[in-house]
Amino acid sequence: VYQTYENASQQRLIVVANRLPVSAVRERDGSWSLQVSAGGLVSALMGVSNFKTCWIGWPGVYVPEGPERDALTAALAKECYVPVYLDPKIVDLHYNGFCNSVLWQLFHYVPLNMDSKLSETRTLQFQWAAHQSANQRFADVVLRNYSAGDVVWVQDYHLMLLPAMLKNRAPKMKVGWFLHTPFPSSEIYRTLPVREEVLRAVLKADLIGFHTYDYARHFVSACTRILGLEGTPEGVEDNGSLTRVAAFPIGIDPERFARALEKPNVKAHIAQLLNRYAGRKVMLGVDRLDMIKGIPQKLLAFEKFLEEHPQWRDKVLLVQIAVPSRTDVPEYQRLRSMVHEIVGRINGHYGTLTHVPIHHLDRQLAFHELCALYAVTDIALVTSLRDGMNLVSYEYVACQSDNAGVLVLSEFAGAAQSLGAGAILVNPWNITDMAAAIEDALTMSDQERRERHRQNYMHVTIHTSQTWADTFISELNDTHVEAELRTKH
Ligand code: ADQ
Numbered sequence: 001v002y003q004t005y006e007n008a009s010q011q012r013l014i015v016v017a018n019r020l021p022v023s024a025v026r027e028r029d030g031s032w033s034l035q036v037s038a039g040g041l042v043s044a045l046m047g048v049s050n051f052k053t054c055w056i057g058w059p060g061v062y063v064p065e066g067p068e069r070d071a072l073t074a075a076l077a078k079e080c081y082v083p084v085y086l087d088p089k090i091v092d093l094h095y096n097g098f099c100n101s102v103l104w105q106l107f108h109y110v111p112l113n114m115d116s117k118l119s120e121t122r123t124l125q126f127q128w129a130a131h132q133s134a135n136q137r138f139a140d141v142v143l144r145n146y147s148a149g150d151v152v153w154v155q156d157y158h159l160m161l162l163p164a165m166l167k168n169r170a171p172k173m174k175v176g177w178f179l180h181t182p183f184p185s186s187e188i189y190r191t192l193p194v195r196e197e198v199l200r201a202v203l204k205a206d207l208i209g210f211h212t213y214d215y216a217r218h219f220v221s222a223c224t225r226i227l228g229l230e231g232t233p234e235g236v237e238d239n240g241s242l243t244r245v246a247a248f249p250i251g252i253d254p255e256r257f258a259r260a261l262e263k264p265n266v267k268a269h270i271a272q273l274l275n276r277y278a279g280r281k282v283m284l285g286v287d288r289l290d291m292i293k294g295i296p297q298k299l300l301a302f303e304k305f306l307e308e309h310p311q312w313r314d315k316v317l318l319v320q321i322a323v324p325s326r327t328d329v330p331e332y333q334r335l336r337s338m339v340h341e342i343v344g345r346i347n348g349h350y351g352t353l354t355h356v357p358i359h360h361l362d363r364q365l366a367f368h369e370l371c372a373l374y375a376v377t378d379i380a381l382v383t384s385l386r387d388g389m390n391l392v393s394y395e396y397v398a399c400q401s402d403n404a405g406v407l408v409l410s411e412f413a414g415a416a417q418s419l420g421a422g423a424i425l426v427n428p429w430n431i432t433d434m435a436a437a438i439e440d441a442l443t444m445s446d447q448e449r450r451e452r453h454r455q456n457y458m459h460v461t462i463h464t465s466q467t468w469a470d471t472f473i474s475e476l477n478d479t480h481v482e483a484e485l486r487t488k489h
Contacts, residue, residue, distance in 0.1 A: 010050070010051055010052045011051060011052070011149065011150070011151055011473075011477075012051070012052045012053075012054065012147070012149070012150045012151070013051035013052065013053045013054070013150070013151055013153060013473065014053075014054050014055075014056060014142060014145065014146065014150050014151070014152045014153065015045060015053060015054070015055045015056070015153050015155065016055075016056045016057065016138060016142055016152060016153065016154045016155060016159060016162065017041060017045075017055070017056075017057045017155040017156060017158075017159075018057060018058055018095070018099070018155070018156060018158035018159060019037065019039075019042075019057050019058055019059075019060055020055060020056075020057040020058065020059050020060070020076065020081045020083065021036060021037060021042040021045065021046065021055060021057075021081075022034035022035055022036055022037060022059075022076075022079070022081065023035050023037050023059070023060045023061070024059045024060060024061050024063075024072055024075075024076070026061075031071070031075075032071060032072045032075045034075065034076070034079065034081075037060075039288065039325075041155060041156065041180050043252060043391055043395075043465075044250050044251070044252065044391065044465040044468065045155075045465070045469075046253070046256075046465075048465055048466055048468075048469040049466070050466060050469070050470060051469070051473070053080060054080050054081075054082060054145065055080060055081045055082070056081075056082045056084060056138065056141055056142055056145065057081070057082075057083070057084060058083070058084050058085075058086055058091070058095075059072065059076065059081075059083040059084075059085070062085070062086070062087070062088050062091070063085065065085075069085065082141060082145055084137055084138050084141045085137075086134055086137060089130070090130045090133060090134050090137075091134075092130075092328075093126050093127045093129075093130030093131070094127065094130040094131045094133075094134040094158075095134070095158070096326070096328050096329050097123075097126075097127035097130065097131075098127040098128060098130065098131040099131070099157065099158045100326055100329055101127075101329065101331070102124070102127065102192070103157045103158075103160075103192075104157065104181065106184065106188060106189065106191070106192060107157060107179075107181045107182055107183065107184055108181065108182065108184075108291075108292045108385070108386040109182075109184055109185075109188055109385075109386055110291075111188065111191060112191055112192075124193060128193075128194055131161070132161060134158075135159060135160075135161035135162050135165060136165060138159060138162055138165075139162055139165035139166055139169070142162070142166060143166070143169055143170060146170065146173060148172070150173075150174075151174045151176070151473060151476055151477065152166065152173055152174060152175045152176070153176045153177075153178065153472070153473070153476070154166075154175060154176065154177045154178070154205070155177075155178055155180065156178070156179060156180045156181070157179060157180075157181055159177075160177070160198050160201055160202045161197075161198070161201040161202075162175075162177075162201075163175050163177055163201060163202055163203075163204040163205035164200065164201035164202075164204040165201070166204075167204045167205075168204075174206055174476055174477065174479075175204070175205045175206055176205060176206060176207040176208075176209065176472060176473070176476040177202055177205040177207070177208050177209070178208075178209040178210075178248065178472065179208075179209070179210050179211075179215065179388070180211070180250075180388045180389075181388040182211075182212075182215050182218075182386055182387070182388050182414065183210055183215040183216070183218045183219045183222075184218060185218050185221075186218060186221040186222040186225050186226065189218070189222045189226075190222065190225065190226055195222070195226055196226060196227060199222060199223055199226060199227055200227065203223065203229075203236060203238065203243045204243075205243060206243070206244065206476060206479040207243075207244045207245075207246070207472070207475055207476045207479050208235070208243060208244065208245045208246075209245075209246060209247070209248040209472055210245075210246075210247055210248070211247065211248070211249050211250055211388050211389045211414040212247050212249065212414045212417050213247045214417075215247070215388075215414075216245050216246060216247050219245060220235070220236055220245055223236045224236075244475065244479050246475065248468055248471055248472045248475075249389065249414070249417075249418055249463060249468065250389050250391070250465060250468045251394060251460065251463040251464040251465050251466075251467065251468050252391055252394045252395055252398060252460065252464065252465055253464060253465050253466065254394075254398040254460055254461045254464060257371055257374070257395060257398040257399050258398070258401075260367065260368065260371040261371060261375055261399060263368065265368050266368045266371050266372050266375075269368060269369060269372035270372045270375055270376055272372075273372055273373065273376045274376055277317065277376065279315070280314075280315050280316060280317050280355075281315060281316045281317070281378045281379070281442055282316075282317050282318075282319060282376065282377045282378055282379075283302075283316065283317070283318045283319070283377065283378065283379040283380070283381055283438070283441075284318075284319050284320075284321075284373055284374070284377035284379070284380050284381065284396070285298055285318065285319070285320040285321065285322075285380070285381045285382075285383075286321045286365075286370065286373070286374075286380075286392045286395075286396075287320075287321070287322055287323075287384075287392065288322070288323050288324075288325040289322040289323060289324050289325060289332065289335060289336055289339070289362070290325060290326070290332070290335070291331065291332075291335050291385070292384055292385055292386050292387060293322075293383070293384050293385075293387070294383035294384050294385045294410065294428040295320070295322060295335075295339050295383075296335075296338055296339060296342055297383050297385070297428045297429065297431065297434070298320070298381050298383040298428070298434070299318075299320070299339070299342045299343060299346060299358070300342065300431050301383070301428075301431050301434030301435045301437075301438060302318050302346065302357070302358070302381075302435075302438065303342070303345075303346045303350075304431055304432065304434075304435040305435040305438045305439065306346070306350045306357060308435060309439065312442070313350055313355075313357070314352060314354075314355045316357070316442065317355075317356075317357060317358075317359060318357060318358045318359070318381070319358075319359045319361075319373065319377065320343070320358060320359070320360045320361070321361050321363075321365055321370075321373070322339065322360070322361070322362055323362075323363060323364040323365075324336065324362055324363070336362070339360070340360075343358050343360045346358055370395075371399055374395055374396050374398075374399035374400070375399045375400070375402070375403070376403075377396075377403075377405060378403065378405050378406070378441075378442075379405055379406045379407075379408060379438070379441045379442065380392070380393065380396040380405065380406075380407050380408065381408050381438075382396075382407065382408065382409045382410055382413060382415070383408075383410050383426065383428040383434065384410045384412055384413045384428065385410070385412055385428055385429070386412050386413075387410065387412065387413035387414060387415070388414050389413065389414035389415050390409075390410075390413040390414065390415040391415075393407055393409055393413065393415045393419055393423070394415065394419070394460050397419065397422075397453070397456045397457055397459075397460045398457075398460050398461075400453055400457070401457065404446075404449045404450045404452075404453035404454075405449070405453070406423075406424060406441040406444055406449055406452065406453075407419060407422065407423040407424070407452075407456060408423065408424045408426055408434075408437050408438065408441050409423035409424070409425055409426070410425075410426055410427070410428045411425045411426065411427055412427075412428065418459055418463065419456045419459060419460075421452075421455045421456075422452040422453060422454075422455040422456035422459075423452070423456065424437045424440055424441055
């Protein structure tokens with residue numbers, strides 16, 4: 001099952017990710033429809049078209065074995081997607097439990113919580129066992145679909161055990177693994193009870209990639225300090241065998257946004273929004289509703305700004321789009337209530353009969369709506385407490401050719417290392433400084449805005465998702481050439 005391209009010599013790329021890039025939705029007539037999901041990994045990989053690609057992942061729904069499951073598998077196959085079906089119990093313990101309540105937190109510098117269920121050793125044991133069996137299910141599906149010559153690209157922290165599971169059964173398979181989140185300092189990572197098992201499994205990959213050099217360095221330190229292996233400029237060495245570790249900063253497909261801005265429905269939407277926002281400056285936040293995105297901190301900074309600058313109160317508006325994610329996890333439900341409470345307080349206090357300071361939406365936007373918002377707004381506020389890269393900042397820059405809007409960007413997002421020169425960098429924990437950054441952004445001279453935008457635009461259009469994938473896959477192919485040469489000598 002794979003996409004066919006005119007150039008038949010293209011290598012087949014098997015992308016393995018926890019989720020397929022679409023969610024399966026059951027229609028009234030019993031058929032399945034597929035909806036593209038929001039998220040950075042999907043956005044980036046959608047921009048990659050140089051390979052014959054087959055995507056393997058969990059379809060996001062449980063369907064018991066039988067005709068219904070067969071119908072969904074067939075609908076997915078048409079799009080070159082191969083589903084990995086997981087039992088609800090496994091999904092709960094592996095995905096909600098081990099992945100989202102343990103690894104996701106830890107990788108974003110949230111320490112393991114003594115008060116949570118985690119301190120009950122048995123819960124962690126169950127979660128770990130489910131995590132192992134989920135990874136095994138993925139490995140089985142990959143192995144069933146793999147043919148010699150394919151290259152397998154495993155994505156993200158959900159599937160760190162996969163490289164070992166694949167290599168044990170198919171030693172010649174080319175396996176790369178890329179982490180979309182930060183890799184934390186080894187001082188944080190080493191609190192993970194199964195730290196060694198996870199590192200050893202991922203080290204079986206031929207190539208390990210991170211967004212930034214810092215994350216790669218943290219990973220190599222974890223391997224040297226926890227496993228006692230040797231770190232070299234190329235990667236990690238174990239008994240003379242090297243696993244390459246390097247930085248591959250992700251990007252977007254800027255052309256997709258440029259094309260969208262030319263479409264009549266986007267232009268119409270832009271005209272509508274410009275009309276609605278006339279006479280006011282508009283700031284934009286677009287985030288998955290996740291604690292790492294620093295949404296409460298962003299709102300508090302805006303509140304402080306309004307408090308300190310009464311002259312701006314009816315002249316500036318914050319449009320905050322927060323698409324709900326991981327809605328089964330209690331921490332995410334609490335975050336949602338907290339955000340609603342702060343928005344309500346600010347709107348109640350600073351709103352008037354004609355002006356509401358925060359326009360907050362709890363849903364995913366259609367692509368044309370998102371592009372229009374990116375294009376018409378004056379400032380983007382990206383205030384992540386930690387973020388692997390943050391592609392919203394890239395998308396905003398890609399859509400601002402006319403306006404040259406200002407990007408206010410957290411120094412804790414990987415993107416600060418690539419867009420830092422053009423953005424106003426902030427520490428999202430410092431609400432006072434963030435309020436000051438909002439003022440700087442609102443009052444920046446036209447010349448400075450254009451110069452900052454020019455620098456960022458150049459970066460976004462050169463470092464695209466296609467170059468990211470090309471570089472990673474070409475390095476992955478090279479690692480094998482090198483390994484073969486080593487064996488021959
Ligand atoms: P995410 O945490 O999902 O990605 P990000 O990189 O900002 O974060 O990507 C979010 C994507 O979702 C963007 O493409 C954006 O357009 C889309 N999106 C967000 N909210 C939306 C909404 N309301 N409606 C429609 N679309 C919406 C993870 C890591 C990041 C890393 C990426 C890629 O957490 O740090 O940059 O993977 O590696």
